[in-house]
Amino acid sequence: MTVDLNVNRAVGIRNKLSILPNNSVLGFVQTPISQAFFDVLRKYPSGDAHLYLPGIGVINGLTAGNYLDSAKTTPATLDGLIGAIKDASGSIDASQSNTNSKPTLRRGIVNLLTYSNDLTNAAWVLQGTANKSGQTLNTPNSNDSVYHLVTCASGTYTAGFILSGSGTCHIFGYNGTDGNLGYVQIALTATPTLYVTSYTATAANILIEFGRMGADTATSVTFGGAGLFTGTLSAAQILACGGIPLTTSAPASSAIGPYYAQYSGAQSMSLSAPLFQMSDDFYFATAAVQTGDNSGGLVSVDGPNAATAMIYMSSKSPMIYMNGGGTPLFKLCAAAIPLGVPFVTGAHKVGSLVTGRCEAIPTAPVSTSAVGGAALTTGYIGRNVIGGADLIGNTYASIYIKGALSASDVNICDRWLAMMQGRTL
Secondary structure: OOEEEOOOOOOOOHHOOEEEEOOHOOOOOHHHHHHHHHHHHHHHOOOOOEEEEOEEEEOOOOOEEEEEEOOOOOOOOOOEEEOOOOOOOOOOOOOOOOOOOOOOOEOOOEOOOOOOOOOOOOOOOOOOOOOEOOOOEEOOOOOOOEEEEEOOOOOEEEEEEEEEEOOOEEEEEEEOOOOOEEEEEEEOOOOOOOEEEEEEEOOOOOEEEOOOOOOOOOOOOEEEEEEEEEOOOOOHHHHHHOOOOOOOOEEEEOOOEEEEEEOOOOOEEOOOOOOOOOOOEEEEEEEEEEEEOOOOOEEEEOOEEEEEEEEEEOEEEEEEEEEOOOOOOEEEEEOOOOOOEEEEEEEEEEOOEEEEEOOOOOOOOEEEOOOOOOOOEEEOOOOOOOOOOOEEEEEEEEEEEOOOOHHHHHHHHHHHHHHOOOOOO
């Protein structure tokens, strides 16, 4: 099965997702979970189902309409800002007109290291008696090395170096608060090889470094590139994303992997109409990863007088918050999730009962009868609307549906969201 993309995208999901029996020209092979997810969306008119998908082109059968500007005149580019995301199943687009508040469009893994393949650049600073000859680091003495300072928040990171030569050397990390973040000795070969080491920094900014230490024997090392990535990655995972992304003066994404919107604590997207009301049945959820520990908002619907239905992070745990002018409701969706670990979370309300969800596992339902029914007027992605911080992390896709979804349909939506992260639930 394939998806017909040559359709009118100005109308509802029923017309957007015409399924054809066989059309290899379109280049999209329908998966069972995608087909099931489209079937769920077809149950709701375009005014009741809303889907926001960061990216470029067609992703799993849906067009990711991302734009640099909130007026939707200039398409977004990889590693550029996002000013608007078209609603892929309805007509309420997400937008952000303030340049400083726009998230960044990323894909796969992001190399935080600038001038990643250029050892001759001044960003690579010599230590000891080391010297450079093009892409070769000469290390005539012990403790000769070269380092690169990366501006980043505290957290867990993976450094990768492509090196070749003969003898042994070390790769390691350092910052002023933690000191040495870990050393790995490697035995060089004539074949350029990707070597990785991961470490956790409790303070901002990291020096990544390679060179000769102690009894190391390498007097020269040929440099083929380096990177610093959020989270813990293996060499195989980096190679699966196309290898270390090449950078110059700014971080850069890989050419392979899921697309996502990257938020750094001061960005969010706004949805200029109510997606549902407190009294409605609804399901709203997102596929996300938190890269900094704060009370960042994920998905929310807001209104005057502190009226809010929101999923946000609290001590690395996803939480539901609902307040319609009565008694506020707080509901934990899951235990703490380590930074850098992707997850799917959301809320599902039918009648007066709301259920939190994380990784397709529901919590015990709780009553919303005391929450109140104050009007909701605006939606958000990435914003904590009750005074907390905005998200430090990424969103891969977000869904808002007004309607009484069955448990099986909610499970399908959760699984589809995980698929947007390249995972299977």
